[in-house]
Amino acid sequence: MEINTLKLCGFAIVGAAGAMLLREVRREFELPVRLTATVGLLTVCVLMAGPIVKYAAELFGLSPIAGEAATIVLRAVGIAMLTRLGSDFCRDMGVPSVAAALETAGKIEMLLLSLPLLSTALDTISGLLSQSGL
Amino acid sequence: MKRLFVFILALAAFLSFLSLGTSASEAMPPDYDNFLGAIPEDVAEVLPDGFFSNEADKVTSAVGEAAGVDSLIDIVIKAFTGGMGSALSLFASLVVLLALCALVGASGDSLSGSLSDGASFISSLAVATTVVGLQYGRFEAVGAYFANLRTIMTSLVPVMSVLYLSGGNVSSAAITNTTFVLCLDLIGILVTGLLMPAAIVCLALAMADSLQIGKAPSLSGVSDMIKKVITFVFGLASTLFAASMGIQNVLAASSDGVGARTVKYVAGNMIPVLGSTVADSLRTVAASTKLLRSTVGVAGIVIIAALVLPTLVSLWLTRLAFFASAAVGDMLGCSHEVKLLRQVASIYGYLMGAAAMTALLFVFALTVFALTSSAAGGI
Numbered sequence: 001m002e003i004n005t006l007k008l009c010g011f012a013i014v015g016a017a018g019a020m021l022l023r024e025v026r027r028e029f030e031l032p033v034r035l036t037a038t039v040g041l042l043t044v045c046v047l048m049a050g051p052i053v054k055y056a057a058e059l060f061g062l063s064p065i066a067g068e069a070a071t072i073v074l075r076a077v078g079i080a081m082l083t084r085l086g087s088d089f090c091r092d093m094g095v096p097s098v099a100a101a102l103e104t105a106g107k108i109e110m111l112l113l114s115l116p117l118l119s120t121a122l123d124t125i126s127g128l129l130s131q132s133g134l
Numbered sequence: 135m136k137r138l139f140v141f142i143l144a145l146a147a148f149l150s151f152l153s154l155g156t157s158a159s160e161a162m163p164p165d166y167d168n169f170l171g172a173i174p175e176d177v178a179e180v181l182p183d184g185f186f187s188n189e190a191d192k193v194t195s196a197v198g199e200a201a202g203v204d205s206l207i208d209i210v211i212k213a214f215t216g217g218m219g220s221a222l223s224l225f226a227s228l229v230v231l232l233a234l235c236a237l238v239g240a241s242g243d244s245l246s247g248s249l250s251d252g253a254s255f256i257s258s259l260a261v262a263t264t265v266v267g268l269q270y271g272r273f274e275a276v277g278a279y280f281a282n283l284r285t286i287m288t289s290l291v292p293v294m295s296v297l298y299l300s301g302g303n304v305s306s307a308a309i310t311n312t313t314f315v316l317c318l319d320l321i322g323i324l325v326t327g328l329l330m331p332a333a334i335v336c337l338a339l340a341m342a343d344s345l346q347i348g349k350a351p352s353l354s355g356v357s358d359m360i361k362k363v364i365t366f367v368f369g370l371a372s373t374l375f376a377a378s379m380g381i382q383n384v385l386a387a388s389s390d391g392v393g394a395r396t397v398k399y400v401a402g403n404m405i406p407v408l409g410s411t412v413a414d415s416l417r418t419v420a421a422s423t424k425l426l427r428s429t430v431g432v433a434g435i436v437i438i439a440a441l442v443l444p445t446l447v448s449l450w451l452t453r454l455a456f457f458a459s460a461a462v463g464d465m466l467g468c469s470h471e472v473k474l475l476r477q478v479a480s481i482y483g484y485l486m487g488a489a490a491m492t493a494l495l496f497v498f499a500l501t502v503f504a505l506t507s508s509a510a511g512g513i
Binding site: 056059060066069070072073074076077080081083084103106107110111113114117118120121124125127128129131 | 226227228230231234235237238241248249250252253255256257259260261262263264266267269270273274277331334337338341
């Protein structure tokens with residue numbers, strides 16, 4: 001799949017200009033246009049990241065221990081980016097309280113995601129301590 | 135690397151010096167079998183077959199062969215080839231994770247502050263979990279090394295006592311027995327009660343330190359203090375034992391020599407006709423006992439070398455993998471993770487120091503044992 005920056009910029013500018021024009025002419029169509037442009041760009045991002053994720057999975061396959069941890073990190077990055085996107089959208093619509101709540105939810109989800117890692121690390125340390133007789 | 139090289143050279147010099155001119159044709163002491171039984175299988179594999187014979191001349195030539203520099207180099211090469219794979223795999227795993235951390239750091243600009251903090255916390259936690267998870271096998275190997283060292287030295291104490299006694303060194307036998315048992319007990323306590331727990335606590339502190347976000351105080355000062363205390367205690371214990379063993383052995387050998395000379399004088403002058411023959415026989419017995427003692431002493435040193443060299447090489451390779459990963463992390467700008475990797479590498483440095491220090495202490499004790507003159511013959 002070949003996507004170049006020029007096309008992406010063009011799509012983004014057209015989307016933004018369309019939304020700006022519609023704000024003046026037909027205000028009720030502004031939001032769907034902005035949403036379409038954002039979702040379109042996001043889909044392109046996901047398609048572009050495909051080969052990177054595939055390559056990373058190959059790398060992680062070489063080391064099972066690192067692979068498990070790396071998968072969690074990738075998911076955390078994904079959660080952070082989506083949350084940021086969603087909260088920005090909410091702020092654009094003039095509802096910052098929803099944006100803040102979404103960011104809090106994102107942070108809690110990341111925290112939940114990190115719990116297995118944290119418990120593995122703590123289990124290992126307590127295992128090492130009991131192995132040494134403490 | 136320099137310290138490891140100097141250590142190997144010192145060990146080689148000890149062995150070549152002690153392995154000079156040994157040949158005999160008699161049976162080994164009765165407790166020698168127990169000593170052979172205590173040798174771990176992986177160490178036994180690298181020893182020549184004659185090492186396990188009960189005939190002194192075969193054992194002596196096998197010990198001479200095993201004490202050669204080429205056999206030591208062989209052990210080091212085998213340890214390098216064996217440990218290289220796991221060190222490279224550790225390095226690869228850490229580099230993959232560090233690359234991911236760098237990616238998280240780079241995408242941090244496009245995230246809001248708190249979300250970026252959360253993502254970098256998870257990436258630091260991923261590196262910490264991987265690093266901590268990999269320590270199980272490695273710490274277990276270090277613990278097994280100390281346990282094997284203690285088992286071997288414990289099995290060697292009766293052999294040493296018998297050989298001291300048969301050479302007329304009664305005081306040396308008593309001193310060696312007492313000092314060695316005390317030394318082994320203390321090393322056991324220091325390793326299980328101080329060294330390994332301290333290493334684990336330092337690992338936990340390093341992990342906690344790397345997970346701190348914001349301006350929390352660094353915990354590296356606490357782990358530095360713990361490491362300094364370990365080095366001081368191990369250094370002090372080794373110096374005290376080495377000094378006490380050396381001084382006591384010199385005094386005991388002199389006292390045993392005076393006693394044996396009195397016996398010889400009495401035998402030579404009080405027993406008519408046979409008196410001088412008895413004195414000559416004592417000299418012959420002393421010579422063969424001295425030979426057996428050198429053989430057993432060098433055999434003990436060879437076993438210690440075969441035990442400590444792979445452990446040191448493996449620890450050094452692991453340390454190198456952590457330092458190399460830290461250098462990569464520096465280039466990628468992962469400061470939290472680099473701190474963790476450097477602290478873990480320094481823990482390995484202290485483990486290496488403790489392993490080398492204990493091995494050298496026993497090598498010194500066995501050298502004193504092999505070189506102490508037989509009181510019966512004044513040899």
